Amino acid sequence: MTTTVSTPPVQEGSEFLLDVQDLRAEFRAGGNRWVPVTHDVSLSVRRGEVLGVVGESGSGKSVSMASVLGLMPYQGGRVAQGRAIFDGRDLLTLKERELRQIRGSKIGVIFQDPMTSLNPVRSIQRQMVETLRAHTSLTSAEAKERALELLRLVRIPDAARRLRAYPHELSGGMRQRVMIAIALSCEPELIIADEPTTALDVTVQADVLALLRQRTRERGVSVVIISHDVGVIASLADRIAVMYAGRVVESGSARQVLGHPQHPYTLGLLESIPGVKGPRTERLPSIPGLPPRPGGDEMGCSFRDRCRFAVSRCATERPALAEVGGEPQHRAACHFAISDDGRVVPREGVVGDA
Amino acid sequence: MPLMRFLGARLVSVIPVMLGVSMLTFGLLYLMPGDPVLLLVSGVEGDVASEQIQQIREEFGLDDPLPMQYVSFVGAALTGDLGRSIHQGHEVTGLILEALPNTLELTGMALLIAALVGISTGVIASLFHGRWPDRVSMFGSLLWLSMPEFWMAIVAIMVFASWLGWFPVFGAGGIEFLILPATILGLRSAAAIARLTRSSMLEVTHAQYIMTARARGIGEPKILWVHALRNAIIPIVTLLGLQLGYLLGSTVVVEVVFSRPGVGSLLIDAVLDKDVPVIRGTVLFLAVIYVLVNLIVDATYGLLDPRIREAA
Numbered sequence: 001m002t003t004t005v006s007t008p009p010v011q012e013g014s015e016f017l018l019d020v021q022d023l024r025a026e027f028r029a030g031g032n033r034w035v036p037v038t039h040d041v042s043l044s045v046r047r048g049e050v051l052g053v054v055g056e057s058g059s060g061k062s063v064s065m066a067s068v069l070g071l072m073p074y075q076g077g078r079v080a081q082g083r084a085i086f087d088g089r090d091l092l093t094l095k096e097r098e099l100r101q102i103r104g105s106k107i108g109v110i111f112q113d114p115m116t117s118l119n120p121v122r123s124i125q126r127q128m129v130e131t132l133r134a135h136t137s138l139t140s141a142e143a144k145e146r147a148l149e150l151l152r153l154v155r156i157p158d159a160a161r162r163l164r165a166y167p168h169e170l171s172g173g174m175r176q177r178v179m180i181a182i183a184l185s186c187e188p189e190l191i192i193a194d195e196p197t198t199a200l201d202v203t204v205q206a207d208v209l210a211l212l213r214q215r216t217r218e219r220g221v222s223v224v225i226i227s228h229d230v231g232v233i234a235s236l237a238d239r240i241a242v243m244y245a246g247r248v249v250e251s252g253s254a255r256q257v258l259g260h261p262q263h264p265y266t267l268g269l270l271e272s273i274p275g276v277k278g279p280r281t282e283r284l285p286s287i288p289g290l291p292p293r294p295g296g297d298e299m300g301c302s303f304r305d306r307c308r309f310a311v312s313r314c315a316t317e318r319p320a321l322a323e324v325g326g327e328p329q330h331r332a333a334c335h336f337a338i339s340d341d342g343r344v345v346p347r348e349g350v351v352g353d354a
Numbered sequence: 355m356p357l358m359r360f361l362g363a364r365l366v367s368v369i370p371v372m373l374g375v376s377m378l379t380f381g382l383l384y385l386m387p388g389d390p391v392l393l394l395v396s397g398v399e400g401d402v403a404s405e406q407i408q409q410i411r412e413e414f415g416l417d418d419p420l421p422m423q424y425v426s427f428v429g430a431a432l433t434g435d436l437g438r439s440i441h442q443g444h445e446v447t448g449l450i451l452e453a454l455p456n457t458l459e460l461t462g463m464a465l466l467i468a469a470l471v472g473i474s475t476g477v478i479a480s481l482f483h484g485r486w487p488d489r490v491s492m493f494g495s496l497l498w499l500s501m502p503e504f505w506m507a508i509v510a511i512m513v514f515a516s517w518l519g520w521f522p523v524f525g526a527g528g529i530e531f532l533i534l535p536a537t538i539l540g541l542r543s544a545a546a547i548a549r550l551t552r553s554s555m556l557e558v559t560h561a562q563y564i565m566t567a568r569a570r571g572i573g574e575p576k577i578l579w580v581h582a583l584r585n586a587i588i589p590i591v592t593l594l595g596l597q598l599g600y601l602l603g604s605t606v607v608v609e610v611v612f613s614r615p616g617v618g619s620l621l622i623d624a625v626l627d628k629d630v631p632v633i634r635g636t637v638l639f640l641a642v643i644y645v646l647v648n649l650i651v652d653a654t655y656g657l658l659d660p661r662i663r664e665a666a
Contacts, residue, residue: 069569071565071568071569074565074568075565096574100568100571100572100573101571102571103568103569103570103571104569104570104571104572105571109566109569109570111562111565111566111569113562116561116562116563117562117563117566118563118566119563119567119581119584119585120563120585120659120660120661121584121585121588121658121659121660121661122580122581122584123660127570130570130572130576131570131571131572134570134571134572134573135571166660166661168660168661179566182570
């Protein structure tokens with residue numbers, strides 16, 4: 001690939017395009033009881049940067065993004081606390097009408113399942129034109145022209161015919177390309193991709209990821225990519241946030257987090273990837289146990305029951321997400337530091353915040 | 355032209371249905387107890403001589419083997435000849451065509467009311483899912499569905515025609531004659547449609563593409579009326595087709611209670627008079643209409659859902 005990667009000019013104001021702080025999202029558990037599903041989630045994305053959010057299902061990755069987009073009320077949830085500064089404005093305080101102007105326009109969204117993300121009874125063209133016309137002053141004819149360009153941009157062969165097709169007439173990979181085209185259509189500053197390749201065949205996954213990377217890099221679009229698949233995250237992300245049970249347990253540059261994981265959960269995730277090297281007969285390491293249910297006890301570290309390093313202190317004091325010694329921007333929420341040979345040493349200054 | 359092929363396939367599938375319907379209506383004469391000839395002439399005053407019976411047998415071709423009789427019945431029906439009433443000797447086709455406008459008017463109006471009231475109630479109920487508008491409308495529709503139609507008709511006549519004097523009590527004519535029977539007929543269908551609309555909308559509004567549409571910044575009214583209802587309407591259209599058949603059948607009750615002339619009254623009078631050719635003709639006619647309506651519904655289904663066009 002010969003595309004020149006240009007760094008977009010850094011604009012005035014905050015260093016971050018999206019800066020989420022102390023986000024706490026809740027779901028209704030019947031009546032007036034609300035159960036928190038994310039706790040003090042802080043995530044930030046610089047302009048032109050790819051943030052990977054990794055964690056198992058139920059860890060609060062998607063909920064955090066739904067909160068940022070103002071989609072929680074539609075899913076029976078709410079945002080109880082936090083800020084989400086996007087382009088200088090707190091998305092969490094905006095009215096629905098204002099949010100709607102940002103969704104699909106300044107922030108493009110790609111969801112997991114391209115089979116169900118497109119309306120089955122409306123043609124690709126109608127859904128693309130509809131998005132364009134909701135956010136731009138293009139005429140219907142101009143919007144059709146633009147939709148065709150976009151399909152070519154995401155490398156859909158025979159684009160003119162595909163434009164008139166219905167979703168069921170396209171393959172999964174094609175549909176996800178259409179979703180990428182729609183996400184890019186109004187020249188967004190940020191794309192949120194929630195498990196964009198999970199529902200696709202492995203061979204198609206790589207194509208779609210490469211396309212997403214290329215089209216966002218050349219436009220300087222920031223990306224938040226959410227996945228449970230460390231491989232997907234590793235192939236795309238500049239920075240990584242690891243989530244567990246509704247909390248960010250580790251964050252840092254991709255090099256830091258993948259190369260020197262400082263949280264036992266991250267370590268477990270990395271170890272459970274089948275390596276190409278090494279003996280095949282060896283049983284693949286896995287993390288024992290299940291994540292705690294939301295709304296459970298609030299004391300201590302939520303990973304302790306599954307952690308090989310857990311000590312009694314882990315049950316009483318929740319480790320705060322604190323900077324790892326000597327590595328700027330690398331944070332982990334553990335009482336211990338993990339050395340490269342897999343041993344742990346107690347860390348200084350990790351104060352419990354529970 | 356996938357749509358034409360789809361319609362062609364549907365048209366072919368209608369043939370066995372029509373065959374079955376024609377056999378059943380044909381057999382009606384023989385399923386009724388007693389000699390068909392005596393049934394046919396039972397309205398005639400006085401004793402019937404055996405020569406006369408024999409004459410009638412020959413005239414109606416009743417001595418022919420059954421298959422031949424069936425073929426000539428179907429042959430005649432295909433040319434629009436459904437025989438003659440044994441009472442006034444009128445052509446059955448003529449009687450039906452004469453009664454038809456009143457019945458079509460009633461059924462059409464009832465269907466319109468059913469669709470408008472049913473769909474809007476269902477949509478509102480789904481929007482207020484679990485709150486009082488939802489509960490009230492669902493309880494109301496269940497109550498309405500549980501009440502016998504003739505009783506509702508009698509109560510409506512009593513309240514709106516007798517006491518309040520807003521509408522004429524019976525007969526046919528202008529719109530004022532139509533409103534009460536059409537409402538009684540339509541609201542019952544509306545209750546069924548409302549319940550289906552509600553559940554269909556609830557299902558659709560939880561679909562991923564609705565969330566995606568929101569994430570694309572599409573406004574809520576458009577999401578509701580275009581994205582959600584457009585998908586939710588597909589099963590509702592099927593129900594509308596079935597309801598039209600139900601409404602046609604129910605005109606029998608409503609036309610009698612409101613003393614409206616129509617195909618339903620014609621049928622009831624024929625049954626009371628044991629006028630077999632009229633019964634046979636009317637039932638066949640209603641069945642054909644029902645099948646045709648559902649054919650049209652199937653065609654609409656293909657128009658509404660691009661996935662179905664393919665499958666045919």
